[in-house]
Amino acid sequence: MNDKAFESVIGLEVHAQLQTQSKIFCGCSTRFGDQPNSHTCPVCLGMPGVLPVINRKVVEFAIMTSLALHCEEIPPRSVFARKNYFYPDLPKGYQISQYESPLALRGSLEIPAGGNGLRKIGITRVHLEEDAGKLVHGEGADSGSSFVDLNRAGVPLMEIVSEPDLRTPEEAGDYLRRLAAILVYLGVCDGKMEEGSLRCDANVSVRRRGETALGVKTELKNMNSFKNVEKALAKEIQRQIALVSEGKKVVQETLLWDPDNEVTLPMRGKEEAHDYRYFPEPDLLPLVLENSWVEELKKKIPELPQEKADRFVRDLGLTRYDAEVLVAAKPVSDFFDETVKIHPEPKKVSNWVTGEFLRIYWAEGGGPVKMTPQNLARIIKMVDEGKISGLVGKKVLEESYKNGQDPEKIVQEQGLSQVSDESALIGIIDEVIKDSPKEVERFKSGEEKLLQFLTGQVMKKSKGKANPKRVGELLKSRLGK
Numbered sequence: 001m002n003d004k005a006f007e008s009v010i011g012l013e014v015h016a017q018l019q020t021q022s023k024i025f026c027g028c029s030t031r032f033g034d035q036p037n038s039h040t041c042p043v044c045l046g047m048p049g050v051l052p053v054i055n056r057k058v059v060e061f062a063i064m065t066s067l068a069l070h071c072e073e074i075p076p077r078s079v080f081a082r083k084n085y086f087y088p089d090l091p092k093g094y095q096i097s098q099y100e101s102p103l104a105l106r107g108s109l110e111i112p113a114g115g116n117g118l119r120k121i122g123i124t125r126v127h128l129e130e131d132a133g134k135l136v137h138g139e140g141a142d143s144g145s146s147f148v149d150l151n152r153a154g155v156p157l158m159e160i161v162s163e164p165d166l167r168t169p170e171e172a173g174d175y176l177r178r179l180a181a182i183l184v185y186l187g188v189c190d191g192k193m194e195e196g197s198l199r200c201d202a203n204v205s206v207r208r209r210g211e212t213a214l215g216v217k218t219e220l221k222n223m224n225s226f227k228n229v230e231k232a233l234a235k236e237i238q239r240q241i242a243l244v245s246e247g248k249k250v251v252q253e254t255l256l257w258d259p260d261n262e263v264t265l266p267m268r269g270k271e272e273a274h275d276y277r278y279f280p281e282p283d284l285l286p287l288v289l290e291n292s293w294v295e296e297l298k299k300k301i302p303e304l305p306q307e308k309a310d311r312f313v314r315d316l317g318l319t320r321y322d323a324e325v326l327v328a329a330k331p332v333s334d335f336f337d338e339t340v341k342i343h344p345e346p347k348k349v350s351n352w353v354t355g356e357f358l359r360i361y362w363a364e365g366g367g368p369v370k371m372t373p374q375n376l377a378r379i380i381k382m383v384d385e386g387k388i389s390g391l392v393g394k395k396v397l398e399e400s401y402k403n404g405q406d407p408e409k410i411v412q413e414q415g416l417s418q419v420s421d422e423s424a425l426i427g428i429i430d431e432v433i434k435d436s437p438k439e440v441e442r443f444k445s446g447e448e449k450l451l452q453f454l455t456g457q458v459m460k461k462s463k464g465k466a467n468p469k470r471v472g473e474l475l476k477s478r479l480g481k
């Protein structure tokens, strides 16, 4: 089997839960984690004779997203449709969605394509729909019973469908991460796949390189993290290539990703659109968007990740790679921007933020940045001025991040100031010389690189407080160089 003889064709369908206070067609709260069925009313319970009313904020969020995704068409009139199917967590027996006349069409999104390059991925459509409820399967005494919680029924979802433009699992991952970042920048979705507020289904097929017709596709579901999307796609592509290589056929079906065993399992034959008996929703008027409203929303769109990364490269001289790392999480890119205003050395600040800062940020759970830009600027300044070593700077950064303390105070209270004074250093230097006779000999006989080793030993013994430059000088003079 030769994998290189094949290419894969991937399209993604992403469901984003919109961050509104109330549901899409009623006034019930969208708050998560409360008592089951405590956020329900006749509308979201699907009682007969009640009428849905569209939530203006939901439409606003979808328009903003469509604008951010460069949709060429946001039709002045779109139509909601009934998607009929039976499921125990869907009391109406149908889901209100959009089908023939979606909210927006023909957009695009750019993903990194090596070096400074970018690749445009087409977006087919953006539409609105309601979420279903949730089944909870009983345990213990309730084992064998199932319960339904309708708090989630009617929570607004925005579906974003891509063109089959993605060619590798990594590209799919890049597309998803970038899309999540855009939604977070817009403030319309929290972008958390692990918590289900961003869900992704993938359509994937393979074909021999050079072929233009599409192969038979399968649909992958249940991939609850960015990493799992990449893993599941890689596994499925391998499976399909193996089948086709052996002259067998890929069957069109829906597969569930099992993240624990890292395998895909058949779920059911794939439904066709006609199985759902779509028809225009008679309980809702067509959605009419006034142009002035769309124009007004255009002005509300903030600087998005792509523009921000471009600005970091163009105006601040950062590499594309660093710029992309910075813009991936909005709080981090905002923090970087603010720190550069106080300490106008972008490359230096970028090194600190993309290095030690990001490590601590993710270790502390991400989310809003828990330190002020002023405090990072102070740490960088102390290191620059030689008041503390770079190593100590990292330690101070971690403490200041965790407890919000003033970095200068941390240095003062813990006696972390860098030591450049000969009398304070010479004792440690002599100890190191005594403990490393072999290395000292090699250095004396001309192996210059041993100076780094010896300096390192002194740094270790001084717990990072010695000034490395001064240590080097003192070592040399001590060893008669």
Ligand SMILES: [Zn+2]
Pocket (backbone or CB within 6 Å): 023, 026, 027, 028, 039, 040, 041, 042, 043, 044, 045, 154
């Ligand atoms: Zn309700």
